[in-house]
Amino acid sequence: MARFIVRRLLQLIPTLAALSVLLFIWLRALPGGPEAALLGERATPETQAAIRERLGLDEPILGQYAAYVRQLLQLDFGTSTQTRQPVLEEFLNRFPGTIELTATAMVIAVGVGIPLGYFAARRRGSLLDNLTVGGSMVGICTPIFFLAFVLKWIFGENLGWLPTIGRQSPGAGATHITNLFVLDGIITREWDAAWDAFLHLLLPGIAVASIPFAIIVRMTRASVLEVLGEDYVRTAESKGLTHRVVRGRHVLRNALLPVVTAIGVLTGALLSGAVLTETVFAFNGIGLFVYEAIRNADYPVLMGFIMFIAFTFVMVNLLVDISYSIIDPRVRVN
């Protein structure tokens, strides 16, 4: 198992290297070159020349690439043109919010989606099953930003049950250690602050979860239905095993294999969903920041974000592969 993980980690290197080449080319292919892109409308020939000088754009191209890679290895992603702060620092401040949001969404999507899909399959054709299939279809078809607005309007503005703005109530005065507000509240035993942060996560969490949730429900249902017809389930029944053992060991364990793979792929949907949802709920995560960066053509932030997302994606897929190889012995490499 350790060798498997190490090998998968080594496979990260070519992936990230290829990505760095693409990003490097992208920046140089921008209209007017990087200097125009960075300066935007304020560009004058003098400032452009100064930037070219500072960024070493007159050096040979390979030398520029080497310098770029050296910066990346030192986790130097440049400076945001909006905030004049290092990109890395901005990310470290804002990413925990997005992590909280996607984790909440994932817990909702997996924690509710898998049981619901399972019971729908077991009671195939029942009212529960029909509602599940129909409901998940609606879930897949509803654009996230629309759902976000509807949730905000119903639960926040009309019913007033849940907060709709930000990550924490103003003046909560919580201590921040990790910038994961719920975790911070638990560590510092500021229970009110943790609860407050948790409530702020609910509505955006549901919005982000909607599409992955619908997909997980449908996949689990289809997969359980398929496994229920497998010969080994009949064998398990022929051995007179209890329902608990048949369902847990023989049905669910096999049925979850395709779902685990899907969860890895859905991480992409979660992150893009987070960008849209954060803007609706003024939730101060990386999504809101990147949205602003796109509007202001803040290239250093965008490049850093792409690198960051790619890395997260690869890491999540590594986790999926590892958990897959734990559940399914057939993919284990000897």
Next chain:
Amino acid sequence: MTMVVERQAGPLLEVSDLSVVFRRRGQREVRAVDGISFTVDSGEVVGLVGESGCGKSVTALAVTGLLPPRGVEVGGQARFGGTDLLALDPRTRRDLRGRELAMVFQDPISSLNPVVPIGVQVTEVLTRHREMSLRAAKVEAAGLLDRVGIPDPQRRLREYPHQLSGGMRQRALIAMAVACQPRLLIADEPTTALDVTIQAQILELLKELVRELNTALIMITHDLGVVAGMCDRINVLYAGKVVESAERRALFAAPHHPYTVGLLKSIPRLDAARGEPLHAIPGSVRDVLPWQEGCAFTPRCPRRVEQCLDGPPELTPAADGRAYRCVNPDLTTGPVRPAATAAS
């Protein structure tokens, strides 16, 4: 939980007038088993023989209660040691399965859970029915694998189905089935998915185990060669009914029903002249007549006469303990193939 099936005189299993009808919404109902009766004595080996679709597997699944819960209607009786299995509540039947009656299925790779080690799949029967601790069950499981001829059982217990060969997988399934020394074992085409050389080994193993444990065995197969080697009594099934039932020797010596004759003739023979065409029963199992209108085999039968369409033929008992369902039986034929070859 501890329902004990009484040991009493008379047959161990007595299936009478068993019928299974599949009803699916929007589909024509299918009468897969249409009034099958047969008995199995303790320690006896009984064959259920017929083409695909004749109802032999469905019979086994109905007796063990493994048919899907919905869309199926089961009628008749299956008395196991005096208790009607079909009338039992699912819970009690679940307690019996794996302990008193066990099954071995056709395809060993799909019948084993791919993501669970062999050891767990063996021990789970032991901990369920024999109230063993996990540790004791592991020791017992290794002994069982050893008994069914799997070398290096300790290692195999930790392995997964895909790491075993086809023959070994079937041996492992047999180990699971005999783990609780059941009184009845049902083997549904246990050798069909295996190489010919492995087939013989598996049949030999089943024969040995049955003798050793005094377990009764129902052997379900389409291959008369398989039943020839091991069955005491053979029931030939066609379109959901028993068409001929006889002791092995009597059946091979003088098959009475034209369908049995056809089945025996269609076994390829080594001593046939070169270039001689293989014999086949014309038509397919789909060309059946509903039993209410006459003998279902009529459309394919070489001996059909007008009375065949006068309604379902009755099961006619004959002197040597056999019974056949035919109005124009082949009473004249001698052995279709030499009994010595058939019984080897």
